Amino acid sequence: MPTNSPATVRALFDHLDPGSPNLELARDTSLPEALKKQAGAVEWTATASQLVPKVAELLDIRISRLLVAFWQKADEVDRALRESRQSPDRDIYVSLYDCSTEATLSPFIEIRVDGKMPGKRIPFTVTLPMTFKAVELKIRAGEIVDATAGECEITGSVKLEELTLAKLKKPVTITLGEGLLGDHAD
DSSP, X not given: OOTTSOSBHHHHTGGGOTTOTTEEEOOTTHHHHXXXXXXXXXXXXXXXXXXXXXXXXXXXXXXXXXXXXXXHHSHHHHHHHHHHHHSTTSOEEEEEOSEEEEEEEOOEEEEOSXXXXXXXXXXXXXXXXXXXXXXXXXXXTTEEEEEEXXXXXXOOEEEETTEEEEEESSOEEEEOOTTGGGGTTO
């Protein structure tokens, strides 16, 4: 992936760093109430400064994985994938112009009392609206092997129930190109 493009959802959200100019974070005063509501009978003693780094860890998801998952569901790409399995030595190119989707992730933190399972889950919702512009995919042997052009514009938020924990102030543009998909298989 080009060096100026974030490789993970965590990097997209600037590691939930309060100093990020493109990130709007929930006020420290609103978070404890939302956490207490989620924790229920479990007495919550962690502070916002302890929680935010843990939430950031949940976002260590490769952006290329999200892109490939979306592309595989697109009808035109699905047809090309099936066709390429019949002719595995032939490259097929599929162009996607100005198409949009939204990825939704549901990570959680599990609170354990005295280390015992199962613990109480504190769920988060990560919403990532994405717009693809002038993307050309290269398909070979039933796999998307490269994105040879274009860009993806992503906005997004991280929520704890109704509380927006973090929100991007403006879209982040990811330049698609050679090497983007080299990491999607791990």
